[in-house]
Amino acid sequence: MTNRIIICEPSEIVANGLSETINGMAGFAVVQRVDTPDRLSEKILAVDANILIVNPILLGFSERNLPSQLIKEYPHLTVIAMVTTYMEEQVLKQYNGIIELNDSKLKIINKLNQIIQTDDKTEKNDDVELSKREIDVLVAVAKGMMNKEIADRMNISIHTVISHRKNITRKTGIKSVSGLTVYALLNNLIDETEVYK
Amino acid sequence: MNKAPSFSEKTKLAELIADNPKLLQVLPRFGIGLGFGDHNVAEVCKANNVSVKLFLLVCSVCFDADNLPHQADFDSIDMDGLLPYLLASHRYYLDERFPHIEEHLQHIIIAGGPKYGNMLSHFYNEYKQEVKKHFKYEEEEVFPYIEALRRGDCGKGYRIEQFRHNHSNIEDTLEDMNSILIKYLPGDILPKERIEIAMDIMELSADLVSHSLIEEHVLIPYVESLENALP
Secondary structure, three states: OOEEEEEOOHHHHHHHHHHHHHHHOOOOEEEEEEEOOOOHHHHHHHOOOOOEOOOOOOOOOOOOOOHHHHHHHHHOEEEEEOOOOOHHHHHOOOOOOOEEOOOOOHHHHHHHHHHHHHHHHHHHHOOOOOHHHHHHHHHHHHOOOOHHHHHHHHHOOHHHHHHHHHHHHHHHHHOOOEEEEEEEHHOOOOOOOHOOO | OOOOOOOOOEHHHHHHHOOOOOOHHHHOOOOOOOOOOOEEEHHHHHHHHHHHHHHHHHHHHHHHOOOOOHHHOOEEEEEHHHHHHHHHHHHHHHHHHHHHHHHHHHHHHHHHHHHHHHHHHHHHHHHHHHHHHHHHHHEEEEEHHHEEEEEHOOOOOOOOHHHHHOOOOOOOHHHHHHHHHHHHHHOOOHHHHHHHHHHHHHHHHHHHHHHHHHHHHHHHHHHHHHOOOOO
């Protein structure tokens, strides 16, 4: 399986160089580049990335916990810091690994392979645990809401709703709306009075 | 090119069944009874007035879903038996398989008490409506259109493309029913009966998949060729 990487880096030079290096490696592909952390969670989902390389300087004080939040939200995601300037050790601790500006090509290759192997997140791809957002979508589906309605209600795009639904089906093995309703009931996510009127 | 199937009209029917037990369910839908001895496929088909080519085509779709026929493959096939075959399949599902599953499901619904019984019963009833609607549409809209087309009556406005477009999938929900029975209901509710019924559901689900493949890869292309031949 090819590792799908999303790069979040403000410097054109660094982003270009990183993409160039990674795209030359077997098993890794940069699927998207962004220069701000805005709506990063949605973008990760949209391109189905399993690795995020982000420059910590992009994350201000209010976003300082974003890496650990994302790892929690997407258990199969590996988050790597692209370090271009001095960073507190405390900040870098929450990342699964770091790449530094002066790393050689070989070093980057080794680091990426090593991070992926030690994490072995590909295994966790089969994780059955639904994320908070997925549970919200599941409940909405069980209540009979349409994708458009759910998107409006949760303030996300329809595309994102569909991605969540795909993940819900992958994790639970349940495809139909009526099946998802039973799943939600069995797990006490909704009450019978909310669905069977 | 399709790879040559591992069976032909010269294969003994009993051997074909030994290799592909699913065929046992196909026989009655073609009106072929048991007790055919050591006769080969061609002989048994002839004795039962079934087109050998159509029989082999249906077998190939049922046995090898990865190796579906090309349109050119069935231009020369006598298709008279196709709709009766599909109708007989519908009857088998509606009159035999679903009632059988429902009967056992009722036991599980009762044993599940209000908490689990209600949701299961809702789920099944909803699904039953979906299945009935699915077959009803085919039997009351699609098949009569095809019959008319075969008689040379070009129909009014309906085209098989609409069927291709609307052909809903009824096996997904059935598989969900199995997930519920196997994975999600508490383990102490009639486990033996659940295991038995889960096996039946898997079999029915695989059968429905074959059935859809025949509709989508034999029936629809066949009807398209009839439509294309219209003046």
